[in-house]
Amino acid sequence: MQVSITVNGQQRTDEVEPRLLLAHYLRETCGLTATNIGCDSTSCGACTVVVDGLSVKSCTVLAAQADGAQVTTLEGLAGSDGELHPVQAAFRAEHGLQCGFCTSGMVMAAIGVLADNPDPTDREVREGLEGNLCRCTGYHNIVRAVRTAAQAGPAAGQVPQAQEVVQ
Amino acid sequence: MIPAPFEYVKVASVDEALSALAEHGEDAKLLAGGHSLLPIMKLRLAIPSALIDISGIADLSYVRVEGDGADAIVAIGAGTRHYELERDEVARAEVPMLPHVAGRVGDPQVRHRGTIGGTTAHSDPASDLPTALLALGGTVVLQGPGGRREVPVTEFWTGFFETAMSPDEMVVELRVPRTGSTGWGYEKFTRRENDWPIVAAAAVGSRGGGAGGPLRVALANMAGTVLRATATEEALAGGASIAEAAELADQGTSPGADMHADADYRRHLARLLTRRALETAAGAA
Numbered sequence: 001m002q003v004s005i006t007v008n009g010q011q012r013t014d015e016v017e018p019r020l021l022l023a024h025y026l027r028e029t030c031g032l033t034a035t036n037i038g039c040d041s042t043s044c045g046a047c048t049v050v051v052d053g054l055s056v057k058s059c060t061v062l063a064a065q066a067d068g069a070q071v072t073t074l075e076g077l078a079g080s081d082g083e084l085h086p087v088q089a090a091f092r093a094e095h096g097l098q099c100g101f102c103t104s105g106m107v108m109a110a111i112g113v114l115a116d117n118p119d120p121t122d123r124e125v126r127e128g129l130e131g132n133l134c135r136c137t138g139y140h141n142i143v144r145a146v147r148t149a150a151q152a153g154p155a156a157g158q159v160p161q162a163q164e165v166v167q
Numbered sequence: 168m169i170p171a172p173f174e175y176v177k178v179a180s181v182d183e184a185l186s187a188l189a190e191h192g193e194d195a196k197l198l199a200g201g202h203s204l205l206p207i208m209k210l211r212l213a214i215p216s217a218l219i220d221i222s223g224i225a226d227l228s229y230v231r232v233e234g235d236g237a238d239a240i241v242a243i244g245a246g247t248r249h250y251e252l253e254r255d256e257v258a259r260a261e262v263p264m265l266p267h268v269a270g271r272v273g274d275p276q277v278r279h280r281g282t283i284g285g286t287t288a289h290s291d292p293a294s295d296l297p298t299a300l301l302a303l304g305g306t307v308v309l310q311g312p313g314g315r316r317e318v319p320v321t322e323f324w325t326g327f328f329e330t331a332m333s334p335d336e337m338v339v340e341l342r343v344p345r346t347g348s349t350g351w352g353y354e355k356f357t358r359r360e361n362d363w364p365i366v367a368a369a370a371v372g373s374r375g376g377g378a379g380g381p382l383r384v385a386l387a388n389m390a391g392t393v394l395r396a397t398a399t400e401e402a403l404a405g406g407a408s409i410a411e412a413a414e415l416a417d418q419g420t421s422p423g424a425d426m427h428a429d430a431d432y433r434r435h436l437a438r439l440l441t442r443r444a445l446e447t448a449a450g451a452a
């Protein structure tokens with residue numbers, strides 16, 4: 001079947017099998033490998049991307065279900081001049097990663113948390129990231145990074161494409 | 168993990184969904200949020216021949232009040248996603264237990280996809296919203312080739328992954344009596360915050376009855392279906408204290424054992440969570 005999906009602002013049309021998962025579509029069809037597959041069972045959040053403004057686990061969404069949607073991956077966050085998204089910048093500044101495997105999913109989920117709640121408490125960040133596992137950091141620096149990102153204002157809770165999508 | 172091949176059909180209306188179901192036969196499955204179905208398809212525990220994607224049916228997503236006064240009903244479209252219900256202002260005012268419980272399902276990413284119709288149709292005894300719906304009362308609205316029919320929630324969940332719905336029907340709406348300011352409590356026990364309940368208890372109503380009805384208690388994961396704690400309810404109606412009545416909460420249940428809890432521990436949790444849910448309901452009344 002054919003799907004037309006806008007990935008990181010660029011519309012593309014691909015011939016896919018109905019059973020192709022969005023995570024595999026992004027990694028293999030689009031060649032965007034920042035989106036990691038960890039558990040492959042909706043538990044770890046490593047595969048989190050933003051679809052039409054909402055964080056989702058792409059290992060549990062069919063590419064077919066994203067037909068017509070706007071999908072943002074980690075690759076779509078930084079500006080064309082390389083300027084990092086506020087959440088990316090805060091993860092770097094606050095040492096919110098060690099091995100980095102969970103990081104792309106954490107950053108995408110954190111954007112979702114900030115979209116919902118622009119100035120969350122530590123507890124609210126932890127609850128908002130309950131679907132994302134990190135085996136390295138112990139979460140403290142991740143929580144700090146998200147709170148630091150919140151200081152950047154509304155941009156921290158937005159993906160570049162979502163600004164065009166919203167209503 | 169990759170699902171076995173299937174045909175994918177996207178539909179735009181309930182009528183289209185029903186004719187696709189008729190056309191593709193019993194091996195076809197409806198796909199809503201996909202957050203119960205896709206995981207089991209990836210494990211090849213389900214191998215449907217066709218998926219009929221109903222998530223694009225726009226007019227299946229709503230929360231509205233019908234009627235007024237004591238008979239008012241809150242109608243919730245089957246396609247309403249958990250995060251939409253969690254934030255819905257009408258639901259928060261008219262039946263506050265439901266948006267609260269929607270917010271306790273899984274994690275934000277799961278709530279962005281899963282629907283109330285999907286969790287209702289799936290009939291997992293360890294699910295949150297069905298437990299709340301069973302305590303609240305009301306009906307599941309099914310639509311099939313013969314039109315619409317309403318099944319009381321007390322008769323809808325018939326077994327593990329089994330319901331009173333026939334294969335040519337779909338859930339289109341949940342109808343819940345308005346509870347307004349009536350007291351309620353929801354207690355969910357998990358080891359990890361984003362998990363299904365090991366046991367959960369939902370309580371709603373008040374001793375005197377009144378607009379919100381008498382006290383009802385429903386339990387998750389204490390049998391093959393979500394179920395009402397009838398012994399507790401009867402004891403409360405007979406004047407027992409909350410502590411006394413909650414001690415009966417595991418009567419008539421048949422909890423299983425797994426890596427999280429054995430049956431006795433589940434029975435203990437059912438009694439404890441029932442007491443806490445009832446105390447919260449009584450305190451807020």
Ligand SMILES: Cc1cc2nc3c(=O)[nH]c(=O)nc-3n(C[C@H](O)[C@H](O)[C@H](O)COP(=O)(O)OP(=O)(O)OC[C@H]3O[C@@H](n4cnc5c(N)ncnc54)[C@H](O)[C@@H]3O)c2cc1C
Nearest residue numbers: 199200201202203204273281282284285288294295338362
């Ligand atoms: C990581 C994770 C954590 C979770 N945690 C919890 C939790 O804590 N508590 C909890 O209760 N649930 C939990 N869930 C389950 C979640 O709530 C699911 O979204 C829900 O059970 C199914 O809804 P869905 O819309 O995704 O249905 P789908 O997966 O699309 O469908 C489920 C079943 O229902 C059928 N169906 C769907 N819609 C209809 C309809 N309108 N009419 C008839 N049949 C229909 C499908 O054919 C399928 O058989 C979790 C899921 C995941 C992946």
Ligand code: FES
Nearest residue numbers: 038039040045059
């Ligand atoms: S890979 Fe999708 S949640 Fe773990």
Ligand code: FES
Nearest residue numbers: 098100134135136
């Ligand atoms: S940084 Fe290694 S898993 Fe999170």
